[in-house]
Amino acid sequence: MTQRGRAGARPTNRRSGGRGHEATAEPQAPTAPRIDLVAARERVRAVIEPVVTAAGYDLEEVNLSRAGRRHLVRVLVDADGGISLDDVAVVSREISTALDAADETDGEVLAGEYQLEVGSPGVDRPLTLPRHWRRNVTRLVDVTVAGKSLTGRVISADDAGVVLDVAGKTREIGYAELGPGKVQIEFKRLDEAVFPDEDTDDDDDDFADDEDGEGEEK
Structure with a gap:
């Protein structure tokens, strides 16, 4: 600062x-x-x-x-x-x-x-650009697709769109259909855990x- x-x-x-x-x-x-x-x-x-x-x-x-x-x-x-x-x-x-x-x-x-x-x-930053989605591959996200809200895991992302795993089904979605995504914190995952001796605030x-x-x- x-x-x-x-x-x-x-x-x-x-x-x-x-x-x-x-x-x-x-x-x-x-x-x-x-x-x-x-x-x-x-x-x-x-x-x-x-x-x-x-x-x-x-x-x-x-x-x-x-x-x-x-x-x-x-x-x-x-x-x-x-x-x-x-x-x-x-x-x-x-x-x-x-x-x-x-x-x-x-x-x-x-x-x-x-x-x-x-x-x-x-992690609360909305996912609005291709690079945001690319940097959150494997994460669970909430997103609006064609006016409907859904939750899925990001399998891959490129300049055209993303591939989500939604309830075990793969969906390829172009960015034109995607609203801003929001990463969901999964506390069961070690890479999301916050331990008492860590100076971290998600x-x-x-x-x-x-x-x-x-x-x-x-």
């Missing part, structure tokens, strides 16, 4: 109306500058997508929101075979460097201070901070 800071506005004093008594207003927490979040998100995506692709990953999602005095940039990246926290930390630094370089050469991509979080998608996306766990101010 990377933070870039600029000095916030100074609190102003105001006078009360009683007999020369002067009161100082409570400092107000500065808020993030008002910007077009949709346009800013596209600027961020245009800057970081080549960096993520060059590193060998897919840029899955870019979200931009206001968080008090700064903007929060959340980036999800993924790859065939998954992505480790070490990989996330490396690509996070490269994304941060790219955003800073874009600021220096093209003007501010984001106005004011921002906080960057880079992570990998959790319900959330995995996000990596800087090595000291506190982020860095730029």
Whole structure:
């Protein structure tokens, strides 16, 4: 998680109306500058997508929101075979460097201070693209097909569609018929189990901070 800071506005004093008594207003927490979040998100995506692709990953999602005095940039990246926290930390630094370089050469991509979080998608991420289905072969999924909900196991997936095992029967389904899929957690499978001594949370996306766990101010 990377933070870039600029000095916030100074609190102003105001006078009360009683007999020369002067009161100082409570400092107000500065808020993030008002910007077009949709346009800013596209600027961020245009800057970081080549960096993520060059590193060998897919840029899955870019979200931009206001968080008090700064903007929060959340980036999800993924790859065939998954992505480790070490990989996330490396690509996070490269994304941060790219955003800073874009600021220096093209003007501010984001106005004011921002906080960057880079992570990998959790299992609750909807399956909407061929690569999502390919990366979840052997998993049980819920999906809507031609308006009807069904549950099946992904046998294979390619650029044309997926093959599902539905109640012991094989079904080949093109992507045009598929709604977003959702992976079902099977607790009986060891690869889905969470043990007390593991620092794992299947319900959330995995996000990596800087090595000291506190982020860095730029």
